[in-house]
Amino acid sequence: MYKICLLPGDGIGPEVIASTKDVLTALSIEWDFVECGIGFGEYQRSGSPLPDATIHEIRHADAALFGAVTTPPNIPNYFSPVVRMRQALDLYANLRPTRSIPHSSSRPGIDLLIVRENTEGLYSGIERMEDNGSRAITERVITRTGSERIIRKAFDLAWQTGRRTVHVVHKANVLRQTCGLFRSVALEISKEYPDLTMNEMLVDTCAMELVRAPEQFEVIVTTNLFGDILSDEACMFVGGLGVAASGNIGMDAAVFEPVHGSAPTLVGTGKANPVATFLAAAMMLDYLNEIESAERLRCAVNDCIANGESTPDLGGSFTTSQVTERVIGCL
Ligand code: NAI
Ligand code: MG
Numbered sequence: 001m002y003k004i005c006l007l008p009g010d011g012i013g014p015e016v017i018a019s020t021k022d023v024l025t026a027l028s029i030e031w032d033f034v035e036c037g038i039g040f041g042e043y044q045r046s047g048s049p050l051p052d053a054t055i056h057e058i059r060h061a062d063a064a065l066f067g068a069v070t071t072p073p074n075i076p077n078y079f080s081p082v083v084r085m086r087q088a089l090d091l092y093a094n095l096r097p098t099r100s101i102p103h104s105s106s107r108p109g110i111d112l113l114i115v116r117e118n119t120e121g122l123y124s125g126i127e128r129m130e131d132n133g134s135r136a137i138t139e140r141v142i143t144r145t146g147s148e149r150i151i152r153k154a155f156d157l158a159w160q161t162g163r164r165t166v167h168v169v170h171k172a173n174v175l176r177q178t179c180g181l182f183r184s185v186a187l188e189i190s191k192e193y194p195d196l197t198m199n200e201m202l203v204d205t206c207a208m209e210l211v212r213a214p215e216q217f218e219v220i221v222t223t224n225l226f227g228d229i230l231s232d233e234a235c236m237f238v239g240g241l242g243v244a245a246s247g248n249i250g251m252d253a254a255v256f257e258p259v260h261g262s263a264p265t266l267v268g269t270g271k272a273n274p275v276a277t278f279l280a281a282a283m284m285l286d287y288l289n290e291i292e293s294a295e296r297l298r299c300a301v302n303d304c305i306a307n308g309e310s311t312p313d314l315g316g317s318f319t320t321s322q323v324t325e326r327v328i329g330c331l
Pocket of ligand 2: 228232
């Protein structure tokens with residue numbers, strides 16, 4: 001029995017999480033689901049977009065599944081619950097698998113995992129204004145410990161998933177200190193994995209190579225901002241936001257989520273594609289070491305996509321709940 005914390009959030013979040021709960025329930029695994037508040041709706045109810053009780057539940061669950069939240073404009077003291085959650089739980093590894101789907105909009109032959117550092121780099125939150133607001137400074141923090149754990153995570157995942165090469169992506173020719181440290185840690189750690197090949201690539205070259213020949217990559221590991229951009233770039237080759245999933249992994253907590261936001265215009269229309277959240281659930285199953293169920297779920301999703309049983313974003317005419325029923329049928 002796994003305890004799973006469900007974080008529906010705002011907009012289409014509750015719709016895709018409800019569908020995913022039904023899909024997980026259809027697997028022959030026992031679940032204990034607890035639902036917790038997050039986002040703008042939660043702020044309106046309780047005064048906080050991320051109550052302490054939610055953090056507590058995520059920490060004490062085996063894993064969490066998060067829908068999406070809406071960012072309200074201009075509310076003083078409002079904070080991003082997504083960023084806060086990653087910090088509070090030290091979810092240092094952001095995993096973004098990018099796999100071809102059986103659909104005409106997807107390029108074939110891609111099976112790439114982007115491993116993004118999720119807590120430091122240019123998103124460390126150290127910013128200031130100087131000279132009466134005429135100079136803005138953001139500090140980019142890269143630590144040895146932070147680099148070691150994310151690079152080790154990437155090599156471990158490469159090894160566990162039978163991949164051979166890890167691309168370490170940086171800009172050490174210009175950012176000599178920060179990217180220099182990241183790169184030298186990578187060179188050290190790669191020696192612990194003699195069966196894997198480490199390739200280095202500058203981030204601008206990588207952005208170009210991803211467009212030219214995405215199938216050349218197996219695992220990319222990189223710092224926070226670079227990973228943010230490259231992973232969004234990569235998901236457009238394989239079906240886009242309706243099918244893109246991610247995981248945020250820490251030492252004692254893990255949160256899985258679709259990449260998309262709360263898509264307010266889709267609420268209640270039945271047009272929200274639940275597949276991104278199904279694939280996030282498949283990543284969660286991998287994390288729980290329920291490898292066979294994860295594969296079954298991915299196969300069921302691919303069968304439905306291949307049959308054209310999909311929402312309008314993939315050219316189909318199925319609703320959110322019809323796709324959910326079909327995936328459960330395939331399972
Ligand atoms: P969005 O991801 O919600 O929507 C972008 C486009 O993709 C829209 O055209 C939307 O209709 C479509 N789309 C998104 N999810 C879809 C799905 N499951 N099926 C079919 N089509 C889908 O991003 P947007 O519009 O920039 O932001 C909307 C709200 O979401 C904002 O308040 C934003 O701050 C928030 N947001 C939250 C995120 C999160 O919770 N992790 C991530 C990104 C945005
Ligand atoms: Mg992003």
